[in-house]
Amino acid sequence: MSESAQEAHAEGQGSVAGLPVRYGQIDFDYALRLSTTPEEEDGPVWMVNLMRYRHTAEYSDGRESSLSGREADDAYAPLESLAAVGAEVVFFGDVETQLLGDLPPWDRVAVVKYPTRRSFIDMQERKEFKEQHHHKDAGMEATIILGCQPFAHPEGPEIIPDLDQVPYPSTADDPAVMVVHVIAFDRGDSDLEQSVEHMTAYQNHAVTVGVANGVRIAGWFNVEGTIVGDGRQWDQVRFNAFPSREAFMTVVMDPERLAVQAEHRETAMSDTYTMIVRPLINNIANSCTEELR
Numbered sequence: 001m002s003e004s005a006q007e008a009h010a011e012g013q014g015s016v017a018g019l020p021v022r023y024g025q026i027d028f029d030y031a032l033r034l035s036t037t038p039e040e041e042d043g044p045v046w047m048v049n050l051m052r053y054r055h056t057a058e059y060s061d062g063r064e065s066s067l068s069g070r071e072a073d074d075a076y077a078p079l080e081s082l083a084a085v086g087a088e089v090v091f092f093g094d095v096e097t098q099l100l101g102d103l104p105p106w107d108r109v110a111v112v113k114y115p116t117r118r119s120f121i122d123m124q125e126r127k128e129f130k131e132q133h134h135h136k137d138a139g140m141e142a143t144i145i146l147g148c149q150p151f152a153h154p155e156g157p158e159i160i161p162d163l164d165q166v167p168y169p170s171t172a173d174d175p176a177v178m179v180v181h182v183i184a185f186d187r188g189d190s191d192l193e194q195s196v197e198h199m200t201a202y203q204n205h206a207v208t209v210g211v212a213n214g215v216r217i218a219g220w221f222n223v224e225g226t227i228v229g230d231g232r233q234w235d236q237v238r239f240n241a242f243p244s245r246e247a248f249m250t251v252v253m254d255p256e257r258l259a260v261q262a263e264h265r266e267t268a269m270s271d272t273y274t275m276i277v278r279p280l281i282n283n284i285a286n287s288c289t290e291e292l293r
Helices: 003-011 028-036 069-076 079-084 117-124 127-139 192-212 245-252 255-268
Strands: 045-053 088-100 108-114 140-150 177-185 216-229 236-242 269-282
Touching: 028 117, 028 216, 045 069, 045 117, 045 216, 069 127, 069 140, 079 088, 079 117, 079 127, 088 177, 108 117, 117 127, 127 140, 177 192, 177 245, 192 245, 192 255, 236 245, 255 269
Parallel strands: none
Antiparallel strands: 045 108, 045 140, 088 108, 088 269, 140 216, 177 236, 177 269, 216 236
């Protein structure tokens, strides 16, 4: 077990490697997997971050601060530590609208691709990371961090229209957006396999409607673990790029898609978040290319 994992177990849910964590529950079993996966079995992991900020930063040492929670997290931004372990921010954006999932209302979504699971742990043991972490703890009200692996998505129709030929292309007033779905499959009345079959039936129909309106699948991921969260179990995260909000609403209101959604998608899920995100960094599709070959 790594030093940070040992300290996490010894000190409890409030800290990792001596760093205070007030913004979520740590899954120590997944932390152990990240730190002990054999080198020959290890490989890239995509960490999907959902972030909710405090209105005003609250530092654990009691200092007064005029920073907002967002500003404190910006001061934390561990770019040096990420670069040192070979990690890359492949997606980053502000949540404009949260359509499904009431609490908490998320402010940002980010995805970091790490070259190995172990490198995620190595980053947190770096001196400069520890020195900056108090800003994250002060600014973050809640976060969910999901360790993910990409999976192949449906191919869709043979003929895919150019984005400037779709009904509602991007404009200066209505630019492109990313719609992010965080999904927990129903494990209640039906087993997991049946829920996945329902979702597959839904997506096979929805992809046809979506492609006609310019939708491009940027990345679909299976969740292998939740390193920080609120105790809920999540199964998938899907990133679907739309040329505009109007294109998204056209797909949402399609009557045939709505019927299939009621029959299959709503049956498949026990919990979900759906967010319209304005991307500031968007390299998520390219980040998955090699793994999906």
